[in-house]
Amino acid sequence: MRCVLPIRRCTCSRGCKIGMSTRTRLRDSHVTLAHGGGGKAMRDLIEDVFATAFNTDTTEDQARLTDTALADPGARLAFTTDSYVVHPVEFPGGDIGKLAVCGTVNDLVVGAARPLWLSASFIIEEGCEIDLLRRVVASMRTEADKAGVRIVTGDTKVVERGSADTVFITTSGIGVIPPGRHMAAETIRPGDVAIVSGVLGDHGAAILIARGDMALSTDIRSDCASLGHLIEAVLAAAPDTRAARDATRGGLASALNEMAATARCSIEIDESALPLRTEVKGMCEILGFDPLYLANEGTLVLFVPPDQADAALAAMQSQETGRNATIIGRAISGTSGRVVMQTIFGGMRIVDMLVGEQLPRIC
Amino acid sequence: MCLGIPGQIIAITDADLMMAVAEISGVRREVNVACIAEGAPLETLVGTWTLIHVGFAMSRIDEDEAAKTLDVLRELGEAQEVLDAMAEGAESLRPRR
Amino acid sequence: MKYVEEFRDPAAARGVLAEISRVTDQIGATADAPVRIMEICGGHTHAIFRYGLDKLTPDGIEFIHGPGCPVCVLPRSRVDECIDLAEQPDVIFTSFGDAMRVPGSYKSLLQAKAQGADVRMVYSPLDALELARRNPDREVVFFGLGFESTTPSTALTIQQARRTNVLNFSVFCNHITVPPPIKALLDDPHMCLDGFVGPGHVSMVIGLRPYDFIAQDYGKPIVVAGFEPLDLLQSVLMVLRQIRDGRAEVENQYARVVPAEGNPVSLAAIADVYETRPSFEWRGLGEIDASGLRIRPDYATFDAEQKFQIGYGAGQARAVAEPDGCACGEVMTGRVKPVACPHFGKGCTPELPLGALMVSSEGACAAYYQYGGARAVEVAK
Numbered sequence: 139m140r141c142v143l144p145i146r147r148c149t150c151s152r153g154c155k156i157g158m159s160t161r162t163r164l165r166d167s168h169v170t171l172a173h174g175g176g177g178k179a180m181r182d183l184i185e186d187v188f189a190t191a192f193n194t195d196t197t198e199d200q201a202r203l204t205d206t207a208l209a210d211p212g213a214r215l216a217f218t219t220d221s222y223v224v225h226p227v228e229f230p231g232g233d234i235g236k237l238a239v240c241g242t243v244n245d246l247v248v249g250a251a252r253p254l255w256l257s258a259s260f261i262i263e264e265g266c267e268i269d270l271l272r273r274v275v276a277s278m279r280t281e282a283d284k285a286g287v288r289i290v291t292g293d294t295k296v297v298e299r300g301s302a303d304t305v306f307i308t309t310s311g312i313g314v315i316p317p318g319r320h321m322a323a324e325t326i327r328p329g330d331v332a333i334v335s336g337v338l339g340d341h342g343a344a345i346l347i348a349r350g351d352m353a354l355s356t357d358i359r360s361d362c363a364s365l366g367h368l369i370e371a372v373l374a375a376a377p378d379t380r381a382a383r384d385a386t387r388g389g390l391a392s393a394l395n396e397m398a399a400t401a402r403c404s405i406e407i408d409e410s411a412l413p414l415r416t417e418v419k420g421m422c423e424i425l426g427f428d429p430l431y432l433a434n435e436g437t438l439v440l441f442v443p444p445d446q447a448d449a450a451l452a453a454m455q456s457q458e459t460g461r462n463a464t465i466i467g468r469a470i471s472g473t474s475g476r477v478v479m480q481t482i483f484g485g486m487r488i489v490d491m492l493v494g495e496q497l498p499r500i501c
Numbered sequence: 502m503c504l505g506i507p508g509q510i511i512a513i514t515d516a517d518l519m520m521a522v523a524e525i526s527g528v529r530r531e532v533n534v535a536c537i538a539e540g541a542p543l544e545t546l547v548g549t550w551t552l553i554h555v556g557f558a559m560s561r562i563d564e565d566e567a568a569k570t571l572d573v574l575r576e577l578g579e580a581q582e583v584l585d586a587m588a589e590g591a592e593s594l595r596p597r598r
Numbered sequence: 599m600k601y602v603e604e605f606r607d608p609a610a611a612r613g614v615l616a617e618i619s620r621v622t623d624q625i626g627a628t629a630d631a632p633v634r635i636m637e638i639c640g641g642h643t644h645a646i647f648r649y650g651l652d653k654l655t656p657d658g659i660e661f662i663h664g665p666g667c668p669v670c671v672l673p674r675s676r677v678d679e680c681i682d683l684a685e686q687p688d689v690i691f692t693s694f695g696d697a698m699r700v701p702g703s704y705k706s707l708l709q710a711k712a713q714g715a716d717v718r719m720v721y722s723p724l725d726a727l728e729l730a731r732r733n734p735d736r737e738v739v740f741f742g743l744g745f746e747s748t749t750p751s752t753a754l755t756i757q758q759a760r761r762t763n764v765l766n767f768s769v770f771c772n773h774i775t776v777p778p779p780i781k782a783l784l785d786d787p788h789m790c791l792d793g794f795v796g797p798g799h800v801s802m803v804i805g806l807r808p809y810d811f812i813a814q815d816y817g818k819p820i821v822v823a824g825f826e827p828l829d830l831l832q833s834v835l836m837v838l839r840q841i842r843d844g845r846a847e848v849e850n851q852y853a854r855v856v857p858a859e860g861n862p863v864s865l866a867a868i869a870d871v872y873e874t875r876p877s878f879e880w881r882g883l884g885e886i887d888a889s890g891l892r893i894r895p896d897y898a899t900f901d902a903e904q905k906f907q908i909g910y911g912a913g914q915a916r917a918v919a920e921p922d923g924c925a926c927g928e929v930m931t932g933r934v935k936p937v938a939c940p941h942f943g944k945g946c947t948p949e950l951p952l953g954a955l956m957v958s959s960e961g962a963c964a965a966y967y968q969y970g971g972a973r974a975v976e977v978a979k
Contacts, residue, residue: 352720353721355528423526425721481648481649482608483651487647490967490968498694500554500748501641503745503747503748507599518758525599533751533754535867536750536754536863555723556725557751559747559861560802567854570854578610581612
């Protein structure tokens with residue numbers, strides 16, 4: 139099926155500015171296969187739900203992009219893509235739409251890029267509530283505005299009930315890395331200081347509890363947030379910041395293992411320094427989880443040279459998304475790709491990558 | 502074997518089925534309290550600390566016994582401090598080169 | 599966290615660690631001739647590695663990781679039977695997360711789920727019972743697994759199922775008991791253990807007396823221990839002191855949770871619902887007399903073995919051979935270290951476990967691999 143977003147700006151005689159007619163044509167309460175059929179129903183869904191929120195204004199199937207940042211000599215383009223399949227679609231602290239914007243924006247900003255444009259593709263399960271779609275799309279718009287990106291192109295497909303879980307979203311992102319910036323894990327040197335931007339595991343814990351299978355209840359909310367402003371503040375204060383990574387799936391442990399392997403060094407962290415909410419600790423104790431492996435969606439770990447660590451930390455703490463930033467360890471010379479942790483008890487243990495997914499255990 | 506964690510009973514939800522809400526570090530879960538009820542009215546369990554395992558309050562936690570265990574550990578620590586101080590004293594008496 | 603954090607205070611460990619060193623010296627134990635202490639319970643194995651306690655204690659102490667991990671000792675035939683049950687069209691098969699990755703002869707529960715079986719992870723058997731209430735047209739089977747600490751939970755759930763008339767609920771009972779395998783270990787002519795750290799949460803149910811035979815008949819010290827690092831260190835010290843003084847007693851370090859007589863409600867529920875099987879197969883250890891429980895005929899409606907005519911319920915003993923060269927049995931009896939197994943870190947990793955000890959994070963091999971990581975593999979090579 140051809141690309142169906144961007145959408146034609148409204149041509150009504152009233153000079154409507156929001157990209158569509160003010161008259162709502164979409165009367166259905168749930169998505170049916172007809173909404174993916176390429177006919178009027180699909181047009182109505184797209185115009186009413188998506189175009190309104192994303193406010194696109196081109197008549198073409200492709201977005202045509204210009205930005206002065208691209209013209210800077212030495213500027214580089216950054217391009218990334220990610221798919222989002224969270225269950226439940228709405229959870230404390232966010233929804234799949236917010237996640238789809240923040241996640242892709244964060245993939246750009248941890249490489250020092252300034253995010254500019256996103257695409258958004260939706261695979262919608264037949265029967266999905268249209269009001270739910272509206273909420274998801276609205277939160278995408280809100281997050282995009284916060285992050286300073288525009289959603290400029292997209293697509294929708296509808297699949298039969300059971301072929302998807304309510305809605306899946308794929309977003310791709312384009313950003314520009316200004317000249318002179320180079321953040322990459324290979325530049326990490328022994329002695330560099332590791333800082334996390336906030337408490338660990340909130341997203342993973344919030345999702346697990348929201349699923350309801352374990353019948354637990356808490357006030358934990360997902361940390362889902364875009365981190366562009368945080369990175370910009372860090373780079374202004376600590377220009378030699380080596381590398382950053384958002385600690386998403388697989389948690390902090392996976393991010394650190396990947397960074398240690400790329401940097402060909404070891405990383406040592408201090409368990410007693412890890413910022414964790416009491417509730418997350420409690421949930422981990424109940425289910426036998428290790429918070430190092432819980433997903434985060436608005437928390438990153440970065441490495442800075444030791445003489446800029448204080449400046450970077452202060453810059454992070456000055457940002458809303460970095461209030462709880464903490465130094466947790468450092469890179470050390472040693473076996474490539476090894477992450478070790480000084481336990482709260484003074485012992486040492488290796489922190490390996492996660493095998494499979496964490497399963498709740500009784501033993 | 503047997504992940505168990507201390508939690509506090511904060512409310513009774515179903516006296517007939519002996520269900521209550523326990524709180525563990527800000528996480529709440531409905532648990533069965535049959536093992537700790539001991540025939541007393543269930544309401545008296547509110548506030549009780551208990552060891553939670555697979556959705557059951559399995560045993561009451563005895564505060565005095567917990568304190569006793571910590572006392573033994575503290576005494577070992579204090580004894581060690583005395584030994585450390587003695588070793589330090591001996592060190593300081595040693596003639597300096 | 600009350601009753602947790604104060605038992606994790608590293609400052610409080612200094613004194614007990616120093617005393618452990620002194621007593622180890624007094625015994626004359628060295629790296630070449632160590633004191634061998636078995637922590638029976640997999641929870642203790644996990645804690646030792648999680649906190650790095652093996653590296654904090656003197657070289658003269660060797661921890662032998664015992665058989666107290668219920669998923670590790672589950673024979674492959676029982677996993678196969680779980681999968682047979684799970685793959686029946688009307689069945690919702692419920693299990694603790696621990697058992698999901700345990701390999702059977704052909705596949706694990708996780709793989710059966712991927713292939714379409716309705717397998718669901720639950721935190722409590724009560725959640726499985728609730729699932730049965732909400733799905734009256736389906737058969738909900740709960741995988742009853744664990745030692746005496748977990749047995750009361752399924753017993754009480756079965757009692758509740760009968761009381762509330764939830765007849766589409768049943769338990770596939772694989773409950774096992776701690777004392778018989780310990781006796782089997784002590785009867786082993788290769789046995790080389792000097793003392794035991796006993797499973798605290800088992801004792802919270804059964805009390806202290808069931809261990810008397812360890813001290814009285816075999817002359818070995820045992821200290822029932824809590825699960826925080828200070829609990830474990832204090833218990834190790836208590837075992838060492840008994841060895842030094844030539845005593846063999848059952849001592850209770852975990853008195854804040856473990857009453858000497860156990861929990862009467864739990865014991866009554868177990869006695870009401872379960873009876874001892876003549877024998878039960880343990881992975882790596884073989885059949886052990888009177889080491890497993892089954893549901894009494896009075897509760898047959900809730901017994902998945904009877905309801906589905908499967909496993910011991912079908913009267914057949916389905917012994918399935920362990921993979922060639924798998925050393926799980928020897929590791930569990932303390933005869934070899936995980937890294938000495940020819941498969942460790944090669945054909946057997948947490949990603950693709952061959953033996954049961956690599957599956958659960960309580961298994962000695964998985965704990966070695968996970969917390970020793972690459973280094974343990976280097977040693978193996």
